[in-house]
Amino acid sequence: MLTNYIEKDIKRKCLICDFLLKNKHTNLDEMAEYMGTSRVTVRSDIHALNEELDGLISIQMKESADDWIYQCQLQYGASERQVLYKLYDNSMFLKCLAFFVTNVEEHKFTDFMDEYFISHSHAYRLKHKVEEFLRDIDLSLENNRITGVEQELGRKVKVHETMFNSTRELNEVLAEIDEPTIVLCHPNCEMELKEAVQVTVIPVSLAFFDRDLIDVENAIQSLRRKEHEKRLAYLRG
Structure with a gap:
């Protein structure tokens, strides 16, 4: 359920990393078919991944007989879990959800905007998205805190x-x-x-x-x- 709300580009990058780490040698066509997207999009995502995950993974492109082959390697003892956390850490939806989950002191929503330097329109789109997710699990927002029949989302686990x-x-x-x-x-x-x-x-x-x-x-x-x-x-x- 939660994955339905996370930004599509972040989910796509996670899938690319998973595919590359499970298939040591693959080409652009195979990845594009697996992702259900274009070669251009996959190539752009791979370029972004090399920048975002610098020090965690390295994705290299090598020429073969009739195509370009991509190889992905974890670096410096990094794990797939660390790669996942790093990618999902870029999700503004998850940051917004985390703000409401941990907002026990009832901070104003403008505090969230100021912390991440985002516009009012962007912030309220995120808030509406969070409210939609909470409705799916029978919770709601009140005074920028999560409430509902089961007011347990903020419980420490x-x-x-x-x-x-x-x-x-x-x-x-x-x-x-x-x-x-x-x-x-x-x-x-x-x-x-x-x-x-x-x-x-x-x-x-x-x-x-x-x-x-x-x-x-x-x-x-x-x-x-x-x-x-x-x-x-x-x-x-």
């Missing part, structure tokens, strides 16, 4: 940064986890972990960019329902 590869590794830290937690796991053991661990721990695979966002949404949604009463008590207090 712990994310364990370790990448788990087995149930054994996860069990070693379960004793220390006493709050709802999202853990990251290798895609090959995602289902095993989901069946093996307690309900307060939600494994999220990092196999594919767009699907990961949906998984995280679903995870937070389930956590939100579970602690609904606690959050209401906090808000009323």
